Amino acid sequence: MRRYVIAGNWKMNLGPKKAVELIEAIKEEIKGKETAGCDIVCCVPAVDIAVVAAACEGTPIKVGAENVHWAEKGAFTGELSADMLLEAGAEYVIIGHSERRQYFGETDLTVNARVKAALAGGLKVILCVGELLNERELDITAEVVAKQTKVALKDITPEQMANVIIAYEPVWAIGTGRTATSAQADEVCGIIRNVLCGLYGENIAEATTIQYGGSMNAGNAAELLSMDNVDGGLIGGASLKAPDFATIIAAAQ
Numbered sequence: 001m002r003r004y005v006i007a008g009n010w011k012m013n014l015g016p017k018k019a020v021e022l023i024e025a026i027k028e029e030i031k032g033k034e035t036a037g038c039d040i041v042c043c044v045p046a047v048d049i050a051v052v053a054a055a056c057e058g059t060p061i062k063v064g065a066e067n068v069h070w071a072e073k074g075a076f077t078g079e080l081s082a083d084m085l086l087e088a089g090a091e092y093v094i095i096g097h098s099e100r101r102q103y104f105g106e107t108d109l110t111v112n113a114r115v116k117a118a119l120a121g122g123l124k125v126i127l128c129v130g131e132l133l134n135e136r137e138l139d140i141t142a143e144v145v146a147k148q149t150k151v152a153l154k155d156i157t158p159e160q161m162a163n164v165i166i167a168y169e170p171v172w173a174i175g176t177g178r179t180a181t182s183a184q185a186d187e188v189c190g191i192i193r194n195v196l197c198g199l200y201g202e203n204i205a206e207a208t209t210i211q212y213g214g215s216m217n218a219g220n221a222a223e224l225l226s227m228d229n230v231d232g233g234l235i236g237g238a239s240l241k242a243p244d245f246a247t248i249i250a251a252a253q
């Protein structure tokens with residue numbers, strides 16, 4: 001009953017011209033193929049949103065941003081509000097990516113502020129959680145992802161959960177080529193689902209899309225996506241290669 005969602009996170013790659021070229025290549029790859037089994041999202045640099053949204057019109061590809069500020073507007077030099085992202089053509093936004101937590105001082109509380117603002121503004125949220133390597137080695141993965149999930153979702157209503165996707169991204173698997181095993185991915189996505197069950201009850205927990213992210217690629221996607229608790233992927237490097245991204249989309253059908 002929950003939707004598979006295959007989302008690319010382009011990170012800080014490709015300006016508007018190359019972004020449109022990649023979208024055109026993805027469109028070519030998926031043309032005539034079955035895609036109805038999943039939602040397809042490309043989360044792109046903010047400067048690409050408008051041109052990418054235009055290029056995706058009339059296709060199954062939806063557009064997302066990579067971050068959003070918590071204020072509606074004002075003196076926040078360099079930031080972007082939910083309204084501005086929506087107007088540019090974004091439907092989704094990634095919040096709490098580990099790179100923002102690691103390099104830009106993002107905390108569970110700022111993640112919560114952004115999630116609230118994004119949902120109030122009408123964006124769909126891809127909320128990222130995941131443990132560091134040393135946290136896994138200390139055997140506190142369950143506690144870490146539970147805390148990140150609970151704080152990020154503070155004050156989010158059951159109704160708003162229809163617009164929340166959670167992406168489990170173990171930090172040690174991001175950009176390293178070291179993927180979580182399908183059993184590890186399934187286990188932690190299941191832990192997150194249990195946290196949602198505690199917060200919102202079984203119906204919402206069962207209806208929420210929980211993605212895996214971290215070195216997902218054309219070769220390992222089918223196995224990861226076959227797991228009960230893995231409802232899609234948040235894909236970095238492989239989402240920048242049209243044939244690989246299309247292979248992952250095909251694996252989700």
Ligand code: 13P
Binds near residue numbers: 097174177215235
């Ligand atoms: P990679 O797929 O490049 O490991 O990146 C994963 C990621 O961070 C997606 O948000």
